[in-house]
Amino acid sequence: MSNRRSLWITLASLLVYVFLYAPIVVLVVFAFNSSKTNVIFEGVVNKGPCGPFYWFCVLFKNGEVLSAARNTMTIAIVSTVASTIIGTMAALALQRYAFPAKTFSEVSLYIPIVIPEIVMGIGILVLFSALFRWLNSAFGLQGDDRLALGLGTVIVSHIAFSIPFVALVVRARLHGFDKAIEEAAMDLGADEWVTFWRVTLPIIAPGVLSGGLLAFTLSLDDFVITFFTNGPGSTTLPIYVYGLLRRIITPEVNALSTVWIFTVLAALAISQRVQREA
Amino acid sequence: MTAFLRSLRDKDNLRGLGLISPSLLWMIGLLIIPLIVVMISSVGGRDPDGNVIFGFSFHNYLRLAGYNYDTPCGDVPPPCFDDLYLTILWRSLVLAFQTTALVIAVGYPLAYFVARAPAGHRNLLLFLILVPLWTNFVIRVYAWIMILRTQGVLNGLIGSALGVLNLPFKPLEMLYTPGAVLVGMVYEFLPFMILPMYTSLEKIDSSLFEAAADLGANPLRTFLRVTLPLSMPGVVAGTILVFIPVMGTFIVSDILGGRQVILVGNLIQRQFLDARDPAFGSAASILLMVMTLIVTIFYTRTFGFGEEIASA
Secondary structure, eight states: OOHHHHHHHHHHHHHHHHHHHHHHHHHHHHTTBSOSSOSSOOSBOOBTTTBTTHHHHHHHTOHHHHHHHHHHHHHHHHHHHHHHHHHHHHHHHHHHOOOTTHHHHHHHTTHHHHSOHHHHHHHHHHHHHHHHHHHHHHTTOOGGGSOOSSHHHHHHHHHHHHHHHHHHHHHHHHHTOOHHHHHHHHHTTOOHHHHIIIIIHHHHHHHHHHHHHHHHHHHHHOOHHHHHHOOTTOOOHHHHHHHHHTSOOOHHHHHHHHHHHHHHHHHHHHHHHHHHHO | OHHHHHHTTSHHHHHHHHHHHHHHHHHIIIIIHHHHHHHHHHTSEEOTTSOEEOOOOOHHHHHHTTEEOSSOBTTBOSSEEOOHHHHHHHHHHHHHHHHHHHHHHHHHHHHHHHHHSOHHHHHHHHHHHHHHHHSOHHHHHHHHHHHHSTTSHHHHHHHHHHHHTTOOOOOOOOTTSHHHHHHHHHHHHHHHHHHHHHHHHHHSOTHHHHHHHHTTOOHHHHIIIIIHHHHHHHHHHHHHHHHHHHHHOOHHHHHHSTTTOOOHHHHHHHHHTTSOOHHHHHHHHHHHHHHHHHHHHHHHHHHOOOGGGTTO
């Protein structure tokens, strides 16, 4: 390839990287803005005991943010664990066994990929509200006992959209799996459980781990499904930020974004290290 | 049924079913049944409280097609033809095509660059494409408000550049325009296109380029006859991963378009919040789903199914 042409491609790529990172840099810089309206950067804030980290201190005293952060983590952790287990089981079933309704199961796992998220979101919303209305009146539930949208419905929905992605990733790992290793373990007297725990699982572990990581990111990033399935008391950080964007935006939102970005980066660095050691 | 029961005597069948049943339960309970419920409510109506009244009529679909049966269209008394919803559908379709085309144009050089980079650098370069994805979707849209608004970062940069040249400058109105929505969409979905394109490009054996050159092909011809065809599976997979979510999203247009750019996603969302007409919202979602399915099927028939989706 001629050098001049590769120079153009390098230059274009560099520009795309700038495009990808400019908004993030702006977000982080404006978290230190002294202007409360946060339209123009008026210099680095220096207020109170926190100095330049003033907005971060405001953030950490904000009860709504803390409870939204707690909800986000609860939802992400529970739905990741559940969808990783269920998705891995599905991958094993589809890759290993022939069984009735196999084609149907396989097709059903592609649905969330080809259907716009909003359709799935409102479908779950309509289903749950009709179901809860019916159950509440059937059992005469009153006041706080009434079934309503909340953490539970969000978690169950997050599990639903994560399963297909976990299954996809784990299946890819199972694809090159040499069954002879399992047979050897069985020949040496291990029963099926021991073979699974001591042979199969360690070999597919990287696939399971990256499937889990994918499920975790999908859950943290999700807005649409959460938007339609959450209720009072189950607000997540993205929903909270969305609510703020429709009102006045102070640098607090930027501080929140900055903490978010660096937390995710730290989590990634740790998981990379764990994966490398595994 | 008897065949099914007989098949359960086989131990492998039983194991397979046991392993698949939780995911099947979830897919049926949270995907298939909700979709059926949406279909049913789309042919229903609404009561004054905003609940769905089940029934069987196509008036929600007729309304989407422009049949206005209760409010006047300008001077014309109802029933009359009102192209409001058709315009929204058309706008969403056009925007989704524009976004996909732009994302391919912007992403291809980068995917190519990363695929041809020294093997040791590739992972880092890929990682750098993924990092923005890990910041939240909503946060990423918010960042563009700060850049595009009239007193924002971009106008500030242009202003000071022109100021150095002593040229007059009137800040551009960029936020709350269709252009802002397009930029936001491209930004949100770019990584989903780059990854599958990279996977395809990375697989191409570089000796093919040498062979093409040896056989007398110029760089443009090599690109058109070798590189591009071999990278098509990635482009197709990326298109599916970008086009479908763009058709359904409502945050980008909500935040960067203000009230100026209304897409199908916004229309649906409003029926469930402000307008409180879930039956009409359901009909709009079914229409959205059918539209994306038609485009996807037509597209994959033409270009083959994107096998690279799995690798992305």
